[in-house]
Amino acid sequence: xxxxxxxxxxxxxxxxxxxxxxxxxxxxxxxxxxxxxxxxxxxxxxxxxxxxxxxxxxxxxxxxxxxxxxxxxxxxxxxxxxxxxxxxxxxxxxxxxxxxxxxxxxxxxxxxxxxxxxxxxxxxxxxxxxxxxxxxxxxxxxxxxxxxxxxxxxxxxxxxxxxxxxxxxxxxxxxxxxxxxxxxxxxxxxxxx
Amino acid sequence: xxxxxxxxxxxxxxxxxxxxxxxxxxxxxxxxxxxxxxxxxxxxxxxxxxxxxxxxxxxxxxxxxxxxxxxxxxxxxxxxxxxxxxxxxxxxxxxxxxxxxxxxxxxxxxxxxxxxxxxxxxxxxxxxxxxxxxxxxxxxxxxxxxxxxxxxxxxxxxxxxxxxxxxxxxxxxxxxxxxxxxxxxxxxxxxxxxxxxxxxxxxxxxxxxxxxxxxxxxxxxxxxxxxxxxxxxxxxxxxxxxxxxxxxxxxxxxxxxxxxxxxxxxxxxxxxxxxxxxxxxxxxxxxxxxxxxxxxxxxxxxxxxxxxxxxxxxxxxxxxxxxxxxxxxxxxxxxxxxxxxxxxxxxxxxxxxxxxxxxxxxxxxxxxxxxxxxxxxxxxxxxxxxxxxxxxxxxxxxxxxxxxxxxxxxxxxxxxxxxxxxxxxxxxxxxxxxxxxxxxxxxxxxxxxxxxxxxxxxxxxxxxxxxxxxxxxxxxxxx
Numbered sequence: 001x002x003x004x005x006x007x008x009x010x011x012x013x014x015x016x017x018x019x020x021x022x023x024x025x026x027x028x029x030x031x032x033x034x035x036x037x038x039x040x041x042x043x044x045x046x047x048x049x050x051x052x053x054x055x056x057x058x059x060x061x062x063x064x065x066x067x068x069x070x071x072x073x074x075x076x077x078x079x080x081x082x083x084x085x086x087x088x089x090x091x092x093x094x095x096x097x098x099x100x101x102x103x104x105x106x107x108x109x110x111x112x113x114x115x116x117x118x119x120x121x122x123x124x125x126x127x128x129x130x131x132x133x134x135x136x137x138x139x140x141x142x143x144x145x146x147x148x149x150x151x152x153x154x155x156x157x158x159x160x161x162x163x164x165x166x167x168x169x170x171x172x173x174x175x176x177x178x179x180x181x182x183x184x185x186x187x188x189x190x191x192x193x
Numbered sequence: 194x195x196x197x198x199x200x201x202x203x204x205x206x207x208x209x210x211x212x213x214x215x216x217x218x219x220x221x222x223x224x225x226x227x228x229x230x231x232x233x234x235x236x237x238x239x240x241x242x243x244x245x246x247x248x249x250x251x252x253x254x255x256x257x258x259x260x261x262x263x264x265x266x267x268x269x270x271x272x273x274x275x276x277x278x279x280x281x282x283x284x285x286x287x288x289x290x291x292x293x294x295x296x297x298x299x300x301x302x303x304x305x306x307x308x309x310x311x312x313x314x315x316x317x318x319x320x321x322x323x324x325x326x327x328x329x330x331x332x333x334x335x336x337x338x339x340x341x342x343x344x345x346x347x348x349x350x351x352x353x354x355x356x357x358x359x360x361x362x363x364x365x366x367x368x369x370x371x372x373x374x375x376x377x378x379x380x381x382x383x384x385x386x387x388x389x390x391x392x393x394x395x396x397x398x399x400x401x402x403x404x405x406x407x408x409x410x411x412x413x414x415x416x417x418x419x420x421x422x423x424x425x426x427x428x429x430x431x432x433x434x435x436x437x438x439x440x441x442x443x444x445x446x447x448x449x450x451x452x453x454x455x456x457x458x459x460x461x462x463x464x465x466x467x468x469x470x471x472x473x474x475x476x477x478x479x480x481x482x483x484x485x486x487x488x489x490x491x492x493x494x495x496x497x498x499x500x501x502x503x504x505x506x507x508x509x510x511x512x513x514x515x516x517x518x519x520x521x522x523x524x525x526x527x528x529x530x531x532x533x534x535x536x537x538x539x540x541x542x543x544x545x546x547x548x549x550x551x552x553x554x555x556x557x558x559x560x561x562x563x564x565x566x567x568x569x570x571x572x573x574x575x576x577x578x579x580x581x582x583x584x585x586x587x588x589x590x591x592x593x594x595x596x597x598x599x600x601x602x603x604x605x606x607x608x609x610x611x612x613x614x615x616x617x618x619x620x621x622x623x624x625x626x627x628x629x630x631x632x633x634x635x636x637x638x639x640x641x642x643x644x645x646x647x648x649x650x651x652x653x654x655x656x657x658x659x660x661x662x663x664x665x666x667x668x669x670x671x672x
Contacts, residue, residue, distance in 0.1 A: 126402030
């Protein structure tokens with residue numbers, strides 16, 4: 001549990017947000033994250049994030065499903081208990097294709113969702129600090145991490161100059177925790193400006 | 194560089210002068226206000242039907258399959274008819290959310306959430322029938338392959354019935370994951386607007402601690418896209434495999450290669466009809482006409498007339514092959530048992546033809562496609578027709594096949610068979626009423642994503658861009 005100080009700027013239009021992101025980054029500040037009510041395309045690139053490799057993970061899970069199905073069924077039908085089904089071959093690959101396909105999809109989907117939840121640290125009961133309640137409604141909330149050298153007044157002025165409708169400074173827990181939101185309110189003691 | 198507005202030629206996806214906050218307000222209103230009297234009445238009826246269904250199932254489990262009118266010849270009757278019917282209905286949701294996502298159809302955002310919910314509930318209903326048809330339902334887990342002390346006696350991986358077990362359970366799981374991963378950001382919106390502690394707690398649990406971080410959204414987009422890519426062949430595979438239950442057998446009327454595409458088209462057809470029935474009510478009751486627009490209804494009716502006609506072609510192809518093959522058993526099934534109006538089940542065949550092939554042709558007219566009352570009426574007709582289709586396939590093929598000595602007497606269901614079917618309606622609508630009350634019925638985040646491009650009040654912004662000469666437009670906007 002590490003608490004850090006953040007400068008927060010809220011924008012109400014993505015057209016204002018993009019230039020602001022650029023300005024803040026050019027000025028050398030480190031943007032922790034921008035919280036948006038929906039997926040704003042291109043924002044990840046504007047923030048300099050790399051592409052996610054979640055789909056690669058999905059491919060690996062899918063292949064795992066395929067191999068599981070092929071190896072399990074062929075072991076069962078040729079080694080463990082070779083059933084004579086109308087004298088047909090024990091290794092009946094064409095008849096297994098439906099199940100092989102279904103297991104591929106099942107493994108890929110379940111694996112990807114679990115990986116997604118793990119990477120984003122999402123689970124029932126997980127709590128995280130919310131910089132602004134309206135980040136899931138209509139505001140684009142930029143949180144900038146402060147260091148010892150950060151001049152918060154300069155930063156606040158920069159945000160306002162770039163069209164932020166609301167700004168403040170918050171000391172917040174960076175990580176997630178289990179618990180109630182009452183606890184969160186105590187943790188997120190807002191620093192008066 | 195991407196164009197911010199969509200051409201004015203395209204119908205807006207969101208009507209009215211909205212901003213992001215207004216979208217949240219409009220869609221979450223049903224969740225944040227007390228349910229109406231109508232909701233309570235509807236919910237009570239649904240629970241009542243569910244209880245009748247539960248009692249019917251109780252009788253079947255206690256006294257055995259003899260509670261139904263199935264016999265040695267007609268081993269599948271109403272139960273499997275209903276199973277196939279519900280699975281078919283369950284196809285529209287994932288088709289809308291997955292296939293239309295891959296094809297970048299913006300209009301899916303207005304209807305995908307409710308359609309996916311419908312899919313999940315329909316598959317839940319479908320699953321009841323084969324499970325309770327087993328008779329000794331407490332041994333239902335025998336269909337799963339696991340090392341056991343009976344040999345081990347494995348399931349038959351070469352059997353279409355086992356393929357079905359895998360197909361339906363995979364379809365249910367993947368649809369549920371797809372639906373829920375889309376719900377997480379919307380639950381977060383409900384959580385952050387919560388006005389009581391209990392709401393905040395419950396929606397907080399449901400939202401998994403979603404914050405709306407850009408990195409999370411990036412992964413969320415990737416997840417949705419890959420799940421859509423996986424679900425697209427999955428949707429097609431599920432009803433294909435259901436059709437294999439019939440097509441790989443040697444029963445005249447079942448043993449046809451046309452079944453997979455014909456079943457898939459029929460599934461989409463009935464699924465879209467059910468989506469229409471539900472959404473026409475939802476948009477009216479929750480005042481969501483700005484989001485589920487006449488344009489949406491029009492587009493779905495186009496899908497209905499297309500798939501209805503594909504199904505019609507399939508019926509005619511079957512009839513043709515019944516004659517062309519010169520196989521007397523096929524000929525008897527298609528030309529006597531089905532197409533001859535005065536044969537014992539001729540009524541069901543012509544009911545099917547009238548509901549599925551003839552009546553949807555009305556949707557070639559734009560005026561009819563955009564008429565809410567006609568659409569609602571037609572959506573019910575289509576679902577009745579699709580039920581007839583499954584009944585025709587199953588019962589007319591079984592009751593008279595190769596051996597006249599095993600020909601059956603006229604099959605009609607008992608009250609407990611009907612009760613089971615009615616009960617699944619109860620289950621479906623109980624779930625749907627709870628969904629409509631406690632879940633955002635439209636994907637809030639996705640509507641916000643299309644709002645500034647396709648919203649009615651943002652369309653005029655396109656005027657300047659559209660007035661540009663072509664060269665300049667291409668220069669500015671081409672990748």
